[in-house]
Structure formats: C-alpha cells, structure tokens
Amino acid sequence: MKHPHLGRADLHMHTTASDGLMTVQALLDSVVRRGHLDVIAITDHDRLDASLWAYERRQRYPFSIVPGVEVSSAEGHILALWVTTPIPTGLSMAETAAAIHEAGGLAVLAHPYFSQMGEVRRAWHAYRRDPHYLVRAGLDGLEVFNASVVIPGSNRKAGRVAAQLGLAMTGGSDAHTLGAVGTGITHFAGDTDMHLRAALTQRETFVTGRPWPMASYGRFVADYVARRGHCLPGTFELPVDDDQHDGVALAS
Ligand SMILES: [Zn+2]
Numbered sequence: 001m002k003h004p005h006l007g008r009a010d011l012h013m014h015t016t017a018s019d020g021l022m023t024v025q026a027l028l029d030s031v032v033r034r035g036h037l038d039v040i041a042i043t044d045h046d047r048l049d050a051s052l053w054a055y056e057r058r059q060r061y062p063f064s065i066v067p068g069v070e071v072s073s074a075e076g077h078i079l080a081l082w083v084t085t086p087i088p089t090g091l092s093m094a095e096t097a098a099a100i101h102e103a104g105g106l107a108v109l110a111h112p113y114f115s116q117m118g119e120v121r122r123a124w125h126a127y128r129r130d131p132h133y134l135v136r137a138g139l140d141g142l143e144v145f146n147a148s149v150v151i152p153g154s155n156r157k158a159g160r161v162a163a164q165l166g167l168a169m170t171g172g173s174d175a176h177t178l179g180a181v182g183t184g185i186t187h188f189a190g191d192t193d194m195h196l197r198a199a200l201t202q203r204e205t206f207v208t209g210r211p212w213p214m215a216s217y218g219r220f221v222a223d224y225v226a227r228r229g230h231c232l233p234g235t236f237e238l239p240v241d242d243d244q245h246d247g248v249a250l251a252s
C-alpha cells in the first residue's frame with residue numbers, strides 16, 4: 001500500500017474571528033500538544049483572516065493547515081476548503097460552489113440536515129425532495145459527520161445521501177471550544193492535505209466522530225444566549241507576540 005498511514009483531518013472549526021471561543025493561536029497550540037490530527041481547516045463564518053493567519057504560518061506546525069471559510073450562502077452553510085480569497089455570501093448554492101471552484105477550492109455543504117444560527121435553508125425542501133439538486137449545484141461533498149448536530153439521524157441521513165450521489169464525505173467537529181476540537185474526523189489514506197484532497201476528489205474518505213463534550217456545549221450555549229443568537233463580528237486580532245509561540249510548534 002502506498003499510504004499505510006490513515007490520516008485524520010478535522011475540517012470544520014471556529015475561532016474568535018467569528019463565534020468561536022478560542023483564539024487561533026490557542027487552537028494551533030492545542031493541536032500541537034495533543035498531536036491527534038494530521039490536517040486541520042479553520043472555517044470561521046464568512047471570514048478568512050484567522051484561517052489565513054494560520055495558513056501563512058503552516059511551516060511551523062507538524063500538521064497540514066487547509067485555508068478555508070464557512071460561507072453563509074442563501075441556501076445553507078457551505079465549507080470552502082483550500083481557498084485564500086473571500087467568497088461572496090448570500091448567493092445560491094450553485095453560485096457559491098462556482099465561486100469556490102473559481103478560487104481553487106472544494107465546496108462541501110455543512111451539516112446538510114441541521115440548521116444553525118438561524119440560517120435560512122431555502123434549498124432544504126428542494127434537496128430533501130430531490131437529492132440530485134446537490135449534484136446539480138456543483139457541490140464536491142457533504143459534511144456527513146458534524147459533532148455539534150443534536151438532531152438524531154441528521155448525520156446518518158447526510159451519509160446515506162452522499163453515498164447515493166457519489167459525493168465526497170467529510171467529518172468535522174464544528175468546534176467552538178478547544179475541548180471539541182477533533183470530535184469529528186475525516187479519514188484518508190496518507191497524512192498531508194494533498195493526500196486528503198486527492199482522497200476527497202476520488203471519493204475515498206470516511207468519517208468517525210462523537211458528540212461535543214458536555215462542557216463544550218455548556219460554554220457554547222451560554223455564549224450563544226449572551227449574544228442572543230447573533231453571530232457578532234469577530235474579535236480576532238493578529239497576535240502581536242507570535243514569534244514567542246514558535247517554541248510551542250518547533251519544540252522537538
Ligand atoms: Zn454552520
């Protein structure tokens with residue numbers, strides 16, 4: 001076998017750039033310490049800055065960093081993976097997928113059967129009635145395990161539909177707290193982001209995961225209530241002391 005290693009990627013997480021409760025630096029330090037992931041994607045809501053900040057420093061880390069963003073389309077949240085330029089919000093699913101491809105990325109519908117943060121899922125009924133709607137829209141894949149999803153069966157349903165349509169399958173934690181990072185995993189042959197991208201393109205990934213720890217739910221829900229459900233503009237600021245963190249990434 002060319003790649004005996006089975007890679008582990010968490011392709012969906014939020015920092016303080018959007019509604020996450022962890023800074024991008026704390027997230028990176030935690031993944032270094034725990035050593036449980038080969039690839040990560042930081043996918044804040046409609047903001048690339050924290051993700052790009054991490055991506056620009058990727059050489060310092062012993063895992064791959066995929067630049068990305070969770071785009072609020074008019075038809076649901078769409079993960080744009082391997083993009084370094086902004087993707088417009090509010091477009092249709094098909095327009096969003098096209099914009100992501102134009103930017104060189106892959107388009108993955110996040111939590112397909114579970115709405116979050118008051119998102120309007122105009123397409124929901126269309127693709128429930130006719131799953132091929134998702135293929136016609138040009139999506140590359142579906143997120144078939146999202147660790148934040150609390151509606152029973154919605155991940156399984158997404159998995160069945162992806163298999164039926166021949167779309168790639170991803171798993172992600174949708175972590176907003178450090179404790180939830182790594183609770184949703186995309187598995188692939190190999191250990192780098194390029195191996196992962198090849199596996200997604202060839203539809204050869206599979207997923208595992210578990211729900212967020214209770215403490216992560218508690219912290220997220222308390223924060224969500226405090227925000228009254230609004231996704232406030234992020235509080236992301238470029239860490240000024242970033243050189244001091246090199247020791248964490250390059251300690252060994
Ligand atoms: Zn979402």
Ligand SMILES: [Zn+2]
Nearest residue numbers: 012014070174
């Ligand atoms: Zn999310």
